Amino acid sequence: MAATYTFDVFSSLDGYGAAGADWTGYWGKQGPELLDHRFAQYSEEQRMVYGANTYRAFVQMLATSTEGSDVRDPWVTRMRNLPTTVVSRTLEGPLDWPDATVANGDAVDVVARLKQESDVPLRSHGSLSLNRALMAAGLVDRLQVTLFPVITGQTGLDPVFRDAADFDLELVEHRTLDGHIQELVYRPTLH
Numbered sequence: 001m002a003a004t005y006t007f008d009v010f011s012s013l014d015g016y017g018a019a020g021a022d023w024t025g026y027w028g029k030q031g032p033e034l035l036d037h038r039f040a041q042y043s044e045e046q047r048m049v050y051g052a053n054t055y056r057a058f059v060q061m062l063a064t065s066t067e068g069s070d071v072r073d074p075w076v077t078r079m080r081n082l083p084t085t086v087v088s089r090t091l092e093g094p095l096d097w098p099d100a101t102v103a104n105g106d107a108v109d110v111v112a113r114l115k116q117e118s119d120v121p122l123r124s125h126g127s128l129s130l131n132r133a134l135m136a137a138g139l140v141d142r143l144q145v146t147l148f149p150v151i152t153g154q155t156g157l158d159p160v161f162r163d164a165a166d167f168d169l170e171l172v173e174h175r176t177l178d179g180h181i182q183e184l185v186y187r188p189t190l191h
Helices: 032-043 052-064 074-080 107-117 128-136
Strands: 005-012 016-019 047-051 084-088 100-104 122-125 142-148 156-159 167-177 181-190
Touching: 005 128, 032 074, 032 167, 047 052, 047 107, 047 128, 052 084, 052 128, 084 107, 107 122, 107 128, 142 167
Parallel strands: 005 122, 005 142, 047 084, 047 122, 084 100
Antiparallel strands: 005 016, 016 156, 142 181, 167 181
């Protein structure tokens, strides 16, 4: 049986994965319920999958962060210590990441193989272009969108679904965290 693959992404209401200007991590909306929930999700046995750009961004964010910053929340530390595959045509190992390997080649081929070989679920946090390609190839089993109550029309960065294919989404789970953050988990199928 193939391992399940979850595309896990944070988003503003208007569909951006991040924002510039004076916005902070989580758009400043995180609370203890969100952080505890994220830690529990990342405490489960799983393998992380990133594209090269997200891997580089995470390494840079961690290197430039200080103790106590959002970047070093306990769930992020747990995520960093999970077994990880970085899909890249340009990176070579060893990587500056615990328990990480580079898988050279086309992301669709690499993840299709990982889904067949993995004994644990696969999860990717971010890696927008990689995950859009995987969704188009039918390899994403679960799309987990954590929706923050902000609109970043002037300062939004990284449109989550820019140039994505069309999908029908079946809602399979949902929850409200800290009274205002929505976590929506969908089963995507090409429209």
